[in-house]
Amino acid sequence: MKTEVIVIGAGGHAKVCIELLQAQGDTVACCVGNPDSPDTCVGIPVLKSDDHLSALFNEGYRRAFVAIGANAVRNKLAAKATALGFTLVNAVSPAATVSPSARLGAGVAVMAGAVINAEATIADLCIVNTGATIDHDCILGQAVHIAPQCALAGNVQVGDLSFIGVGSKIIPQIRIGESSMVGAGSVVISNVGSAVTVVGVPAKALNKF
Numbered sequence: 153m154k155t156e157v158i159v160i161g162a163g164g165h166a167k168v169c170i171e172l173l174q175a176q177g178d179t180v181a182c183c184v185g186n187p188d189s190p191d192t193c194v195g196i197p198v199l200k201s202d203d204h205l206s207a208l209f210n211e212g213y214r215r216a217f218v219a220i221g222a223n224a225v226r227n228k229l230a231a232k233a234t235a236l237g238f239t240l241v242n243a244v245s246p247a248a249t250v251s252p253s254a255r256l257g258a259g260v261a262v263m264a265g266a267v268i269n270a271e272a273t274i275a276d277l278c279i280v281n282t283g284a285t286i287d288h289d290c291i292l293g294q295a296v297h298i299a300p301q302c303a304l305a306g307n308v309q310v311g312d313l314s315f316i317g318v319g320s321k322i323i324p325q326i327r328i329g330e331s332s333m334v335g336a337g338s339v340v341i342s343n344v345g346s347a348v349t350v351v352g353v354p355a356k357a358l359n360k361f
């Protein structure tokens with residue numbers, strides 16, 4: 153079996169993830185994109201349809217990483233890859249700090265400068281983006297994206313598929329539901345339900361503005 157990684161995605165987020173994979177010692181064989189993708193992504197050749205995945209599996213590739221920022225799309229393509237038999241690998245920057253007592257699922261990206269503190273739980277397919285900090289005992293559900301420079305204080309929980317916009321801050325103990333969105337630069341001081349967008353300081357539901 154081949155040990156090289158297949159990267160699913162070929163956009164800006166994939167560029168960063170490819171370099172994370174290379175920095176941790178993996179070789180990336182190719183990207184799997186769509187008909188609009190560029191021919192290469194940071195020098196890696198791009199196959200322009202996810203229909204190529206089954207052929208790649210038949211060629212002996214077994215390790216994949218889904219490098220797509222959009223949570224629902226990342227979740228869907230990961231399900232497709234694992235159904236074909238691929239194992240999802242993690243991409244963790246050597247310049248990130250991950251506590252030895254933190255738990256990371258599969259298919260997780262942790263960018264440079266990120267900090268994941270004691271006994272935090274990061275489920276499958278999460279992105280902890282550049283410089284984001286996830287403090288002790290936080291729980292991130294499946295396919296959550298914490299954008300660059302966010303700060304989650306201790307004991308915060310974020311439900312599956314939710315997105316926390318760049319530079320947001322969340323005070324301790326806050327619960328955020330599933331498939332919700334926190335706008336860039338928000339400060340979350342009260343719980344947020346599922347499938348809602350909140351913005352501002354303090355963060356309030358967008359449709360209440």
Ligand SMILES: CC(C)(COP(=O)(O)OP(=O)(O)OC[C@H]1O[C@@H](n2cnc3c(N)ncnc32)[C@H](O)[C@@H]1OP(=O)(O)O)[C@@H](O)C(=O)NCCC(=O)NCCS
Binds near residue numbers: 281336352358
């Ligand atoms: C919250 C967000 C998703 C809303 O996007 P949208 O649904 O297209 O909303 P709009 O741009 O139409 O804005 C709607 C209103 O909310 C306000 N608003 C939008 N985002 C806001 C924010 N982050 N903080 C405060 N107000 C905000 C707008 O000013 C607008 O107000 P108005 O109706 O008085 O003019 C988006 O603005 C945002 O913050 N995205 C985060 C992006 C990000 O962090 N990406 C990181 C990638 S790694």
